[in-house]
Amino acid sequence: MRNQIGTAVLVLAAGGPAQADAQTVLNLKHKEHICSFAPDEVLDETLYSFASSDEARALVADIMSTVGLVPRFTVFAANVPNAAAVIEGEERLIVYSESWIQNTIANNRWAAVSLMAHEIAHHLNGHTLEAGGSRPPTELEADSFAGFAVGRLGGNLQDAQWLFNQLSETGSDTHPPRSARLEAVAVGWREGSAGRTAPGSAPEPPVVMRESADFILPQSTTRLLTAQDLAPLSLADLRLARNEIFARNGRSFQSPDLQAYFASRSWYRPIAAEVSLTAIERENVARIQAEERHR
């Protein structure tokens, strides 16, 4: 899975069919359009990128849901120190180190939320469109959104600040000192936690470490499905895969067999009988339906 590339996502963004290749090489010529998480981070000019894991994409979707937006980013694992927001041509990229996430914060899901939310904020706030890369004011805006996302998704202030407590006390030309960043996180967290839809309900961290094996078609929400994706599936599996797209958006089901099947999936959280799908998801539902009729 990780040896596939992100090109599939790039191609998809252009409206063409998804394809699988070897890894993609990104040449970052406009290094000033890079916002990173920590000071003294130097990105190599050439990044070797890999398809992001399902958990990373799910994480980005969770964070975007806090502001009611659909992710419009290409998320790559790549050889970066931890994470960065990058503009490459017309593409808004978030690159992150899978090994850093796995080794450093695998047991702290909120730290992963903080990190990714920080990078997402750089794109949402247009920082990556400005020349100059990381600057203290834009870093604090990104930190504040990290706190907001953790608060909105149900984490406490300690969860939101944990990652920032790992930073060095002093800042740099590009990044403010730790005390300022902790304060920015706290301000964002207060706003995010105040807007929680169900205050008092026991918060559950977003599931970062999702087992891709737990999905019939792990990529059905992130890229267009191909005939090759669908060919190996039985008719019964196609039906489950089609409903899986709705289930991933929290749909509750009437059919007892679908109820039982999705109840056994660790990621499933039924929310409503009607859920809205993204354009990609709607197209994938149509493609699976067409394949079901064709059998």
Ligand SMILES: [Zn+2]
């Ligand atoms: Zn940053």
